[in-house]
Amino acid sequence: MRHPEEYVEDVLSCVEQVPPGRVTTYGAIAEAVGRYGPRRVGNVMAGHGAAVAWWRVVRADGSLPPSHDGEARQAYLEEGTALRPSGRVDLEVAFFQPAPPGPPAMIRG
DNA sequence: GTTATGACTATGG
DNA sequence: GCCATAGCCATAA
Numbered sequence: 001m002r003h004p005e006e007y008v009e010d011v012l013s014c015v016e017q018v019p020p021g022r023v024t025t026y027g028a029i030a031e032a033v034g035r036y037g038p039r040r041v042g043n044v045m046a047g048h049g050a051a052v053a054w055w056r057v058v059r060a061d062g063s064l065p066p067s068h069d070g071e072a073r074q075a076y077l078e079e080g081t082a083l084r085p086s087g088r089v090d091l092e093v094a095f096f097q098p099a100p101p102g103p104p105a106m107i108r109g
Numbered sequence: 110g111t112t113a114t115g116a117c118t119a120t121g122g
Numbered sequence: 123g124c125c126a127t128a129g130c131c132a133t134a135a
Contacts, residue, residue, distance in 0.1 A: 025117090025118095026116075026117055026118085027117070027118065030117085035131095036130090036131050036132070037117075037118085037129095037130050037131055037132090038117040038118065038130085038131095039115065039116095039117050039118090039130065039131060039132080040117090040130095040131060040132065041116085041117080042115070042116040042117060043115065043116080043117095043131090043132075043133085044116095045116050046115075046116050049116070054116075057116080059116085059117070059118085060117075060118055060119085061118090065116050067116050068116090086123085
C-alpha cells in the first residue's frame with residue numbers, strides 16, 4: 001500500500017483529467033489507478049475531493065455524488081454535461097475513462 | 110482479531 | 123426504477 005498520499009495523488013490526477021462536460025465513475029478511477037477498489041476512491045474524494053472537480057465523479061449508474069448532488073447539478077448546467085431527465089448523468093455520452101497517472105501518456109510516436 | 114462504517118458495484122426481486 | 127443482499131478494500135474503535 002505505500003503511503004496514502006501516493007494513492008491520493010493518483011486518484012486526484014484521474015479526476016483532473018476529466019474535461020468539462022464529461023464525467024467518470026469511481027470504478028473507472030479505481031481501474032485506472034489499479035489499486036484497491038471504488039470504495040477507496042470515494043474515501044479519498046471525501047478527504048481530498050475539495051481539491052478537484054469532484055462533481056465530475058459520479059456513480060456507476062450516473063447518479064450524482066450524495067454529498068453535494070445539488071452543487072453538482074449546478075456545475076453540469078454550466079458545463080453542459082449530458083443530464084438525463086431523471087436527474088442523472090448520461091454516461092452513454094458523458095462517460096470519460098481517465099488514464100493511469102503512473103506511466104507517461106506518450107508511449108511512442 | 111472482530112465488528113462497524115464508507116462520496117462503491119453488481120445482481121436479484 | 124427502487125429496495126435489499128453480497129462482495130469488495132481500508133480505516134477506526
